[in-house]
Structure formats: structure tokens, C-alpha cells
Amino acid sequence: MTTPLLTATIDLAAVAHNVGVLRESSGTDVMAVVKADGYGHGAEAVGRAALAAGATALGTAQLTEALDLRAAGVDAPLTAWLLTQTSDFAAGIAADVDLAVSSPRALAAVVDAARRTGRQATVTLKVDTGLGRNGIAADEWQATAIATAKAIADQSVRLRAVMCHLARGDEPDHPLNSEQAERLDRCVADLRRLSVAPEVVHIANSPAALTRRDLARDLVRPGIAVYGRTPVPDISDFGLIPAMTLTAQVVLVKRISAGDGVSYGHTWVADRDTTIAILPAGYADGVPRLLSNQLEVSVNGRRFRNVGRICMDQFVIDLGPDGGGVREGDTAVLFGTGAGGEPTALDWARMVGTIDYEIVSGIRGRRVRRYVGAGADHSGVADQRGSDADLRAGGTTG
Numbered sequence: 001m002t003t004p005l006l007t008a009t010i011d012l013a014a015v016a017h018n019v020g021v022l023r024e025s026s027g028t029d030v031m032a033v034v035k036a037d038g039y040g041h042g043a044e045a046v047g048r049a050a051l052a053a054g055a056t057a058l059g060t061a062q063l064t065e066a067l068d069l070r071a072a073g074v075d076a077p078l079t080a081w082l083l084t085q086t087s088d089f090a091a092g093i094a095a096d097v098d099l100a101v102s103s104p105r106a107l108a109a110v111v112d113a114a115r116r117t118g119r120q121a122t123v124t125l126k127v128d129t130g131l132g133r134n135g136i137a138a139d140e141w142q143a144t145a146i147a148t149a150k151a152i153a154d155q156s157v158r159l160r161a162v163m164c165h166l167a168r169g170d171e172p173d174h175p176l177n178s179e180q181a182e183r184l185d186r187c188v189a190d191l192r193r194l195s196v197a198p199e200v201v202h203i204a205n206s207p208a209a210l211t212r213r214d215l216a217r218d219l220v221r222p223g224i225a226v227y228g229r230t231p232v233p234d235i236s237d238f239g240l241i242p243a244m245t246l247t248a249q250v251v252l253v254k255r256i257s258a259g260d261g262v263s264y265g266h267t268w269v270a271d272r273d274t275t276i277a278i279l280p281a282g283y284a285d286g287v288p289r290l291l292s293n294q295l296e297v298s299v300n301g302r303r304f305r306n307v308g309r310i311c312m313d314q315f316v317i318d319l320g321p322d323g324g325g326v327r328e329g330d331t332a333v334l335f336g337t338g339a340g341g342e343p344t345a346l347d348w349a350r351m352v353g354t355i356d357y358e359i360v361s362g363i364r365g366r367r368v369r370r371y372v373g374a375g376a377d378h379s380g381v382a383d384q385r386g387s388d389a390d391l392r393a394g395g396t397t398g
């Protein structure tokens with residue numbers, strides 16, 4: 001088997017460990033959020049690993065993401081929450097996806113689909129308690145609650161949950177967190193007055209699951225922490241283990257002379273005779289062009305800096321006059337856990353002024369995913385997106 005030029009190695013044992021951390025910190029059940037193809041890690045593989053580690057459900061944004069998981073054979077409870085009245089609710093009901101509605105119009109469409117198909121829909125009410133994004137608006141709450149009670153009475157709907165999403169979960173002590181929880185509790189009380197009650201209530205994203213046990217209710221809904229990244233790096237890493245390591249094969253090593261410019265625009269010119277190496281990763285694969293002349297990689301335990309512009313497919317590192325002992329075919333670590341001295345996705349995020357959520361979910365293009373750790377060779381884990389590029393390695397980490 002040839003070594004891929006660019007590899008995202010996903011440690012499923014780390015995912016399992018992180019789910020354990022989240023169960024422990026929240027003291028409750030975990031719905032692992034696997035939207036955006038598992039934050040770039042592979043929704044199906046991560047989802048299966050999280051479930052095997054004790055997560056009780058998976059969450060996605062779009063309904064199609066949940067339907068893809070069902071089609072792949074994932075039979076755990078699934079919730080999707082970015083829906084509109086034109087979503088394919090009949091398909092969602094047929095696949096037994098919990099449909100989290102954000103308006104009375106979406107609810108009406110779900111009820112209509114349930115009546116048409118003769119199957120009861122599982123519904124969550126997603127309430128905007130202060131996020132100011134999707135979720136049922138305050139002035140539509142009463143109508144939605146009453147319509148829900150009617151739909152439950154005629155058995156077209158089963159009310160799985162009432163949920164909300166925090167606006168400032170990453171500021172654990174901010175009063176808005178408790179205010180949002182109180183507003184959600186009032187919504188649940190409204191439903192009780194209508195003689196209906198959800199099976200579960202959930203609020204907490206990763207930062208709340210890690211820092212606000214009092215907001216846990218019946219279920220927490222972490223995403224980023226499942227992938228081993230702390231949402232509040234200034235507070236703690238909570239013992240989470242980053243699951244993704246991005247590596248590239250050195251494709252070319254060559255000598256250049258003092259005065260030679262490197263890459264488009266010659267933004268870097270060698271001030272001495274030196275040796276450079278070409279790495280096959282670029283902005284089309286999710287390496288931000290803004291990292292040009294800042295990015296560092298680790299090869300054989302030594303750090304080397306990117307010189308010249310990061311291109312669509314490749315970038316250049318300066319190995320120094322002695323060549324740093326780097327050879328064609330060597331592996332360069334672009335980011336990893338940091339345990340071996342390599343940069344982390346958080347380092348990248350800080351350099352470009354974003355969060356590591358954006359870095360890891362943006363790794364794409366020609367990278368091949370390779371799964372290691374417990375469950376990596378699970379026979380039910382098929383290659384994703386019809387790609388024959390995803391590889392499975394045996395359980396190599398404990």
C-alpha cells in the first residue's frame with residue numbers, strides 16, 4: 001500500500017476517552033455531535049466510537065447528515081436540528097430521526113408528514129432562549145407549545161426533548177447561561193400545564209458539559225470536546241486528547257542559493273544557501289493561506305518553518321543549510337496532540353485569529369483519513385462518502 005501524501009489520522013481511542021471525560025464531568029448522558037462530517041473527523045467512524053464508549057445518541061445539524069448515518073447502518077438515536085418546513089420530514093420520520101423544530105411552521109410540516117405517512121414522528125422543540133440563531137422565537141412559543149400538545153394528543157408526534165443552545169457557553173460564569181436555562185425550564189413548565197412533558201431536556205454544549213454540571217439536565221450535547229479539543233483553552237484542557245493528527249509526506253528536497261525566491265510572489269528570499277522541502281498540502285486541503293511564512297511543521301522531532309506563500313496544493317519549508325537530516329518520503333507533522341513537540345490546531349487557530357473548530361472541520365480535499373485506536377477496524381465502519389481513500393488501521397493505540 002502506498003503512503004498517502006496527506007493523512008489525517010483519527011485516534012478513535014482518544015474519542016472514546018473524551019466521551020468518558022464528558023460523562024464524568026457532566027454526570028449525565030452524552031449526545032455526541034457529529035455534524036459537518038464529525039468536525040472533519042468522519043461522522044460515522046467517530047459516531048460509532050462515541051456510542052461504543054457510552055454516548056447514548058448522536059446529533060447533527062442537517063437532516064441529510066442524520067439520514068446518511070442511518071443509511072450507513074447507525075441505529076442509535078439521532079437528532080437533527082437545522083430544519084425548515086421544506087425539509088424531507090417523511091424521510092426523517094421513516095428513518096426514525098428525532099426532528100428538532102425551530103418554528104410552528106416546521107412543526108406543522110412534521111405533523112403533516114406524520115399524518116401522510118401514517119407514522120408517528122419523534123420531535124424535539126428547539127427553543128431560542130437567548131442564542132439569537134435558530135430555535136423557536138419567544139413570540140412563537142405559545143403557538144408551538146399548543147400545536148405540540150395537539151399533535152401529541154392525536155398521536156402524530158412523540159415529544160422526545162426540549163432543547164436550547166447557549167450563546168456564551170465558553171464564558172462559564174456569564175449570567176446568560178443560567179438565564180437561558182431558566183427560560184428553558186419555563187418552557188418545560190408551560191408544556192406541563194398543557195399536560196405534555198418531554199422525555200429529556202438538554203442545554204449544554206462542550207464548555208457547559210465540562211464546566212457547568214448544574215446545566216446538564218438529562219443529556220449534554222458536546223461536539224468539539226468529543227474530538228479532544230478544549231473549548232476554553234484558557235481554563236483547562238480537562239485531560240481531553242486531540243483525536244486528529246495531520247501529516248504530510250516530504251515530496252521533494254532540494255538545494256537553493258542565497259538570493260533565490262520561494263513560491264508565488266517571492267515573499268521569502270533565501271538569505272543564505274539552504275535546503276528546502278516541499279510538502280503536499282495547501283489551502284484547498286484546509287491549510288490557511290494566512291499562515292504563509294508563519295506555519296511550522298515537525299519532522300523527525302525537529303521544527304521547520306514554512307517559507308514563501310502557501311499555495312493551493314503545497315507549501316515549502318526551510319530545512320537550513322545542513323538539510324536538517326530530512327529526506328524525501330519522511331513524514332512531517334503539521335499538527336497533532338502537541339505531545340511530541342509538534343504544533344497543534346490551536347496554534348494554527350491563534351495565528352490566524354480563529355478557533356480550532358474551524359481548523360479541524362476545514363481539513364478536507366486530498367487528505368486521506370486513517371483510523372487508529374479501539375474500534376478502528378470495526379467491520380461496520382465503511383469507507384466514507386464513497387471514497388476508497390479512507391484507510392483503516394488496526395487497533396494500535398490503547
Ligand SMILES: *Cc1c(COP(=O)(O)O)cnc(C)c1O
Nearest residue numbers: 033165205206221222223224225
Ligand atoms: C454545534 C452544536 C453543538 C456542539 O457545540 P460544541 O461547542 O462543539 O460542543 C451543540 N448543540 C448545537 C445546537 C450545535 O449546533
